[in-house]
Amino acid sequence: xxxxxILGTGHYLPERIAxxxxxxxxxxxxxxxxxxxxxxxxxxxxxxEPVWYMGVNAARDALLDAQLDASEIDLILHTSxxxxxxxxxxxxxxxxxxGAKNAIGIDVNCACSGFVYALDIAAKYLQDDQYKNILIxxxxxxxxxxxxxxxxxxxLFGDAAAACIITKGDGMFFSYLGAQVEDADKxxxxxxxxDNPFCDDNDQQKYDKFSDSNGQYIYMDGxxxxxxxxxxxxxxxKGACDKAGVDVNSIDMIVPHQANVRIxxxxxxxxxxxxxxxxxxxxxxxxxxxxxxxxxxxxxxKEGGLKEGxxxxxxxxxxxxxxxxxxxxx
Ligand code: ACO
Numbered sequence: 001x002x003x004x005x006i007l008g009t010g011h012y013l014p015e016r017i018a019x020x021x022x023x024x025x026x027x028x029x030x031x032x033x034x035x036x037x038x039x040x041x042x043x044x045x046x047x048x049e050p051v052w053y054m055g056v057n058a059a060r061d062a063l064l065d066a067q068l069d070a071s072e073i074d075l076i077l078h079t080s081x082x083x084x085x086x087x088x089x090x091x092x093x094x095x096x097x098x099g100a101k102n103a104i105g106i107d108v109n110c111a112c113s114g115f116v117y118a119l120d121i122a123a124k125y126l127q128d129d130q131y132k133n134i135l136i137x138x139x140x141x142x143x144x145x146x147x148x149x150x151x152x153x154x155x156l157f158g159d160a161a162a163a164c165i166i167t168k169g170d171g172m173f174f175s176y177l178g179a180q181v182e183d184a185d186k187x188x189x190x191x192x193x194x195d196n197p198f199c200d201d202n203d204q205q206k207y208d209k210f211s212d213s214n215g216q217y218i219y220m221d222g223x224x225x226x227x228x229x230x231x232x233x234x235x236x237x238k239g240a241c242d243k244a245g246v247d248v249n250s251i252d253m254i255v256p257h258q259a260n261v262r263i264x265x266x267x268x269x270x271x272x273x274x275x276x277x278x279x280x281x282x283x284x285x286x287x288x289x290x291x292x293x294x295x296x297x298x299x300x301x302k303e304g305g306l307k308e309g310x311x312x313x314x315x316x317x318x319x320x321x322x323x324x325x326x327x328x329x330x
Pocket of ligand 1 (some may be wrong): 259287
């Protein structure tokens with residue numbers, strides 16, 4: 001029995017909404033440009049709440065949905081590109097605040113593919129009888145690393161957290177993960193640089209292979225990431241289906257990373273699938289990195305769309321450049 005079962009899902013969304021018109025007041029852009037190029041209309045921006053706080057609230061929501069006590073969680077996997085601390089981990093912070101006294105926690109950094117990678121790790125941990133209930137928390141505060149003077153990136157990102165609790169299931173679970181690491185410099189955000197009396201900037205520059213310097217803000221070569229994404233999505237979905245020995249047409253719903261509606265339309269066409277099979281909510285939340293897939297899952301389940309026996313495929317792509325898909329029956 002290698003399958004997974006979703007016991008509960010949850011989310012946390014900051015209250016503040018930033019519309020496309022709000023962005024046209026701070027950079028040279030328009031609602032028409034953003035909507036036609038990306039499909040995004042608005043996104044949430046945190047008002048000071050930390051990443052761990054957003055994650056804790058999403059986790060509590062998922063525990064309530066699963067009707068589980070935090071003490072019944074055995075493993076917490078936390079995904080984020082914007083952790084609050086180098087240490088403790090975000091998983092430890094969530095574990096502390098929800099009171100998951102019997103759990104261990106691990107942080108996973110695979111950028112926008114984070115949830116798919118975490119789901120794959122969780123499915124493998126479930127093969128060990130010590131781990132019955134696994135909580136995945138994806139909490140992202142992209143506003144921390146967004147340059148609000150760069151119109152090419154700032155309109156894309158939003159803040160959100162989402163969580164999912166899984167246990168062993170009767171169906172199948174297959175994944176296909178990969179990374180096009182030679183293009184790692186097409187999408188990145190730095191941590192702080194060395195600051196000690198023995199090292200100067202020239203020392204550090206010797207090692208820096210990423211030519212574009214933009215502080216700690218997200219740098220993205222949009223066109224290159226676009227070209228990568230439209231190939232990576234079909235590759236990952238087909239890869240997972242081949243491993244499972246099933247046809248892509250057998251998938252009932254694809255839950256993709258929410259980056260750009262045009263990317264999804266092109267990927268759907270490349271797979272010969274209808275765009276209706278791709279779940280989308282980026283119009284309201286923008287690109288929330290690893291939180292986007294579990295946010296969609298939470299919404300889809302709570303609006304009653306997800307039914308027992310359905311075949312679901314989650315697919316992500318992002319910094320690394322990582323990509324991956326997981327296919328499972330509910
Ligand atoms: N408003 C108005 N004009 C803009 C804006 C904006 N917000 N942003 C860029 N432009 C301009 C550019 O300056 C450029 O003008 P120029 O021709 O005078 O130089 C023109 O629009 C075209 O720019 P491109 O970057 O070529 O625009 P493109 O059609 O490629 O769309 C976009 C840009 C939406 C970023 C697209 O490349 C894209 O979606 N790429 C993939 C990004 C992605 O998916 N990232 C997420 C994956 S990883 C992660 O989630 C962190």
